[in-house]
Amino acid sequence: xxxxxxxxxxxxxxxLVGARCGNCNKVLFPPRYICPHCRxxxxxxxxxxxxxxxxxxxxxxxxxxxxxxxxxxYVLAIVELEDGPRLTAQVTDxxxxxxKIGDEVEIVxxxxxxxxxxxxxxxxxxxxxx
Amino acid sequence: MDVGVVGYGVYIxxxxxxxxxxxxVWGDDPESIKRGLLIEEKSVPAPDxxxxxxxxxxxxxxxxxxxxxxxxxxxxxxxxxxxxxxxxPTATIVAEAIEATPDLTAADxxxxxxxGTVGIQTCMGAVxxxxxxxxxxxxxxxxxxxxxxxxxxxxxxGGCAFIVGKNGGNTLAAIDDTYSYTTDTPDFWRREMRSxxxxxxxxxxxxxxxxxxxxxxxxxxxxxxxxxxxxxxxVFHQPNGKFPLLAAKELGFSKEQVALGLLxxxxxxxxxxxxxxxxxxxxxxxxxxxxxLAVSYGSGAGSDAFSITVRDGIEGKRDAAPKVLDYVxxxxxxxxxxxxxxxxxxxx
Numbered sequence: 001x002x003x004x005x006x007x008x009x010x011x012x013x014x015x016l017v018g019a020r021c022g023n024c025n026k027v028l029f030p031p032r033y034i035c036p037h038c039r040x041x042x043x044x045x046x047x048x049x050x051x052x053x054x055x056x057x058x059x060x061x062x063x064x065x066x067x068x069x070x071x072x073x074y075v076l077a078i079v080e081l082e083d084g085p086r087l088t089a090q091v092t093d094x095x096x097x098x099x100k101i102g103d104e105v106e107i108v109x110x111x112x113x114x115x116x117x118x119x120x121x122x123x124x125x126x127x128x129x130x
Numbered sequence: 131m132d133v134g135v136v137g138y139g140v141y142i143x144x145x146x147x148x149x150x151x152x153x154x155v156w157g158d159d160p161e162s163i164k165r166g167l168l169i170e171e172k173s174v175p176a177p178d179x180x181x182x183x184x185x186x187x188x189x190x191x192x193x194x195x196x197x198x199x200x201x202x203x204x205x206x207x208x209x210x211x212x213x214x215x216x217x218x219p220t221a222t223i224v225a226e227a228i229e230a231t232p233d234l235t236a237a238d239x240x241x242x243x244x245x246g247t248v249g250i251q252t253c254m255g256a257v258x259x260x261x262x263x264x265x266x267x268x269x270x271x272x273x274x275x276x277x278x279x280x281x282x283x284x285x286x287x288g289g290c291a292f293i294v295g296k297n298g299g300n301t302l303a304a305i306d307d308t309y310s311y312t313t314d315t316p317d318f319w320r321r322e323m324r325s326x327x328x329x330x331x332x333x334x335x336x337x338x339x340x341x342x343x344x345x346x347x348x349x350x351x352x353x354x355x356x357x358x359x360x361x362x363x364x365v366f367h368q369p370n371g372k373f374p375l376l377a378a379k380e381l382g383f384s385k386e387q388v389a390l391g392l393l394x395x396x397x398x399x400x401x402x403x404x405x406x407x408x409x410x411x412x413x414x415x416x417x418x419x420x421x422x423l424a425v426s427y428g429s430g431a432g433s434d435a436f437s438i439t440v441r442d443g444i445e446g447k448r449d450a451a452p453k454v455l456d457y458v459x460x461x462x463x464x465x466x467x468x469x470x471x472x473x474x475x476x477x478x
Binding site for chain 1 (some may be wrong): 176177183190215223227474478
C-alpha cells in the first residue's frame with residue numbers, strides 16, 4: 001500500500017470514521033461522498049461509529065494473505081456494527097474454535113502489516129470477542 | 131502541587147508463558163527461578179500487538195473513566211524502550227487513535243523502565259504552569275530479552291495511561307508531590323541497532339535498583355515530612371517479585387501495604403508499564419482519603435517517587451473500564467514454540 005493512501009484513510013482505519021446522511025440518518029462505512037439512498041438530497045457528514053457489533057458470519061483462513069502467514073489459521077468475520085454498517089475484519093486474540101455467529105465483538109486497534117523491515121507500519125481495526 | 135489524576139487505564143495482552151516452559155528449554159530448575167525471582171508467568175504480546183497498540187488500548191480505557199473531550203488533552207507523552215519505530219513518535223499514533231489531534235504537543239520518552247513516570251511529571255509541570263488543560267502520560271512496553279538470558283523469565287508486555295489535570299471536581303486522586311533521584315549507573319543498557327539489552331547481573335540490585343528507589347522514596351518522605359505509616363499502600367517498580375518486597379521492608383512498609391500492587395509474579399515485568407500498572411491496581415481498590423506511595427525505577431539509572439491521595443470521585447469512575455485484575459485474570463497459556471513465533475524469533 002502506498003504511504004499516502006494509508007495516511008488518507010487513518011481516520012477510518014483508527015477511529016471508524018464513516019459518514020451519516022442528515023437526510024435519511026443512515027450511517028455509511030467506509031464514508032462516501034454521495035448518499036446511495038438519497039442521492040442529491042443527501043447531506044453527508046463525518047460520523048464516528050461505535051466500536052461494538054456482532055459476528056454476522058465468519059470463515060477460518062488457512063491459506064493466509066500476504067503478511068498474515070504466521071497468524072494462520074485465523075478468523076475473518078463480517079461484523080454488523082451497532083450503527084448498522086457491516087465490515088470485514090480479522091478477529092484477533094481468538095482461537096478458531098472459540099468463535100461463533102452472534103458473538104459480541106468490539107473493534108480494537110492492532111497492527112495490520114508493514115512494508116518490509118524498512119517501510120511504514122500499518123495500524124488499523126480488528127474485531128475482538130467481548 | 132495542585133494537580134491530580136483525572137483518569138487512568140491499563141492494558142495487558144492475554145497470552146502468558148509459565149516459568150516451567152522457559153526453564154525446560156534452557157535446562158534451568160524452574161523451582162529455583164520461581165523462588166529466586168518470585169515469578170510464576172509473564173504476559174506475551176500477540177503477533178499483531180506492539181507498544182503503540184498497547185498504549186492505544188490503555189489510553190482509550192483511561193478516557194472511558196473521564197468523559198472529557200479528547201481534544202482537551204493538550205500533551206501526550208509515551209514512555210517505552212520498545213517504541214515500534216526508531217524515528218517516528220508512538221505518541222502521534224496514540225494521539226490520532228484517541229482523536230486528540232491536531233492541537234496538542236506530543237513526544238516519546240525513553241528512560242528504561244521509568245519513562246512513563248517521567249511523562250507524569252512533565253504533565254504535572256505543564257498543568258501546574260497553566261500550559262495545558264490535561265496531559266496524558268503513558269508507560270508501555272513489549273520488553274525484549276535474549277533467548278536463554280535470565281531476563282527471558284520476566285520481560286513482559288503491558289501498558290498504562292494516566293490523564294493529569296488540575297485538582298477539582300473531576301480528579302479521582304490528588305498528586306501531592308513528586309521527587310526524583312538520578313545518577314549515571316550502567317546496570318542495564320541496549321546499544322544502537324542491537325536487538326537485546328545487556329545487564330550487570332547482580333550489579334542491578336544494590337548499587338542500582340535499591341540505591342535509587344530507596345533514595346527517591348526517602349527524599350519524598352523527607353520533603354513531605356511523612357513516614358511509611360502515613361501511607362495505606364506502596365508500589366515500586368517490579369523487575370521481579372522479590373525486589374519490591376525487599377525495598378518495602380527496608381523502608382518500614384508491611385507486606386499488607388505492598389500487597390495490592392504486587393503484580394510481577396502473575397504478569398512479569400512490563401517495564402515502562404510496571405510501576406504505573408501497579409499504581410492502577412491499587413487505585414482500582416483503594417478507599418477515598420488513603421495515601422499511596424509510588425516509586426518507579428529506570429536503569430541507567432533513576433527513580434521517581436510520587437505521593438498520591440485518593441479522592442471521593444474515584445468510586446463513580448473506576449468501573450467504567452476494565453480493571454487490572456480483569457486483565458490479569460483473562461489469560462491464555464502458550465508454549466515456548468508459540469512464544470518464539472509470536473516474538474518473531476522463528477522466521478521461515
